[in-house]
Amino acid sequence: MSLDAPAPDPPDLEGDPDEYEDVTVQGTDYHRDDLQAFLEDGAWEEAFETWAAETSLDREAFDVAVDLGLFDHFDFFWDDFADRVGYHAPGLPEDWRERELHPDLRSWDTVSNINASLAELGAEVSRLLKEEYVDWEADYDAPDDLPDF
Numbered sequence: 186m187s188l189d190a191p192a193p194d195p196p197d198l199e200g201d202p203d204e205y206e207d208v209t210v211q212g213t214d215y216h217r218d219d220l221q222a223f224l225e226d227g228a229w230e231e232a233f234e235t236w237a238a239e240t241s242l243d244r245e246a247f248d249v250a251v252d253l254g255l256f257d258h259f260d261f262f263w264d265d266f267a268d269r270v271g272y273h274a275p276g277l278p279e280d281w282r283e284r285e286l287h288p289d290l291r292s293w294d295t296v297s298n299i300n301a302s303l304a305e306l307g308a309e310v311s312r313l314l315k316e317e318y319v320d321w322e323a324d325y326d327a328p329d330d331l332p333d334f
Contacts, residue, residue: 188237193256195229215262223318232310242302270314274307276300
């Protein structure tokens with residue numbers, strides 16, 4: 186299945202990776218300015234197109250996510266320890282029904298699909314940034330006494 190929808194504007198990278206419950210980040214240089222420039226120079230749109238070609242998210246659910254501004258709340262940052270571009274994907278809260286977030290949001294399946302699809306988009310953007318755009322190396326030096334696997 187694919188999604189026929191235009192890519193939303195790239196997010197502004199403003200979050201604090203140390204405050205996310207779903208990620209652990211080592212280091213202090215998150216390369217925010219570099220990653221923001223990469224997103225604006227085409228990485229966001231390219232990753233979005235790849236994701237849209239494979240996502241199970243339908244247009245109605247996508248439009249709900251756009252209406253709620255979820256794409257604006259993505260965050261990407263350099264994780265020096267893991268030598269990767271980390272990400273934080275936005276999602277709908279468990280109390281979405283009580284909060285009456287959107288009139289077209291009616292089922293747990295839709296909420297679950299939106300949340301999973303946004304996580305998949307975050308992973309795709311992260312992968313593309315690392316493989317095609319990042320030109321720096323991790324500064325983290327592993328201890329000499331780590332076991333070999």
